[in-house]
Amino acid sequence: MTRSRPVRHRVPASVVDVVRLPEPFVRITLMLGGADGVRFDGPTRWVKLFVVDPDTGAQVGRAYTVRRQRSAEIDLDIVLHGNGPVARWAESPLLGEVVTVAGPRGGFTHPKPGTPYLLAGDESAAPAIASILDSLPVGHGKVTVVLEGGEHLLPPADPTMTSVCSLRRSEGMRKGTLITPALRALPKPSAGSVIWVAGEGGAVKQARMLFLNEWGLGRDEFSTKGYWKYGEPDHRE
Ligand SMILES: Cc1cc2nc3c(=O)[nH]c(=O)nc-3n(C[C@H](O)[C@H](O)[C@H](O)COP(=O)(O)OP(=O)(O)OC[C@H]3O[C@@H](n4cnc5c(N)ncnc54)[C@H](O)[C@@H]3O)c2cc1C
Secondary structure: OEEOOOOOEEEEEEEEEEEEOOOOEEEEEEEEOOOOOOOOOOOOOEEEEEEEOOOOOOEEEEEEEOOEEEOOEEEEEEEOOOOOHHHHHOOOOOOOOEEEEEEEEOOEEOOOOOOOEEEEEEHHHHHHHHHHHHOOOOOOOOEEEEEEOOHHHOOOOOOOOEEEEEOOOOOOOOOOOOHHHHHHOOOOOOOOOEEEEEEEHHHHHHHHHHHHHHOOOOHHHOEEEEEEEOOEOOOOO
């Protein structure tokens, strides 16, 4: 998997639409100012969204995947987990409110046709996994998705090429708990597969340990990223 490094911009953006998706998501559409012709979307591309913390009035920034782009409009699918300033802001953004978007960041170039994919994560990674599925090249290999929440965000897929394992947490279960046991139950991916996992930092670490210690993969054979971490506001990995 080759990473790509897009040129970054920092632009004002106004809230033009807010749609409640099935829990726990809200889709916020932002109209970007002063970034004509810039592509913010692409597989796993993300931006830093800066908003005013509704509790303190301070400006805070957090990472969100660009789920889709239409001209100068981008959609962000935000988990309403209730514990952080951006999640709380996202509960009731005002139409016309101006925020700041910095990016795009991240992303990767799809590998050669025929390469299989193993993609896994919790609901915070569902928009990124959806962005990978949206951009799969013609002739791609089989795709296996292991997703703990947010499966309704995935685009329709050809079931002969894509299998989705939707994991349901029971009440009170820590997020990410089910991911590594589900991965362990799968056959080890063939050499050269795209292996991508994101979500809660502790759960992602467990997946990393599986890849290194049980599947015997090298660190350059998979990509893992803690998108957030229990007890750590603004977690960065
Ligand atoms: C590259 C990248 C792409 C991302 N894409 C998305 C995306 O498309 N949609 C999305 O919703 N998130 C996404 N995230 C995760 C998001 O940035 C974090 O969840 C972020 O912490 C949310 O900020 P906050 O202000 O709500 O909470 P913070 O102030 O960062 O954290 C406050 C508390 O909330 C907890 N917390 C944070 N996130 C969650 C969660 N999801 N569930 C439960 N508790 C949580 C933390 O443990 C902490 O205790 C992405 C992260 C990265 C790095």
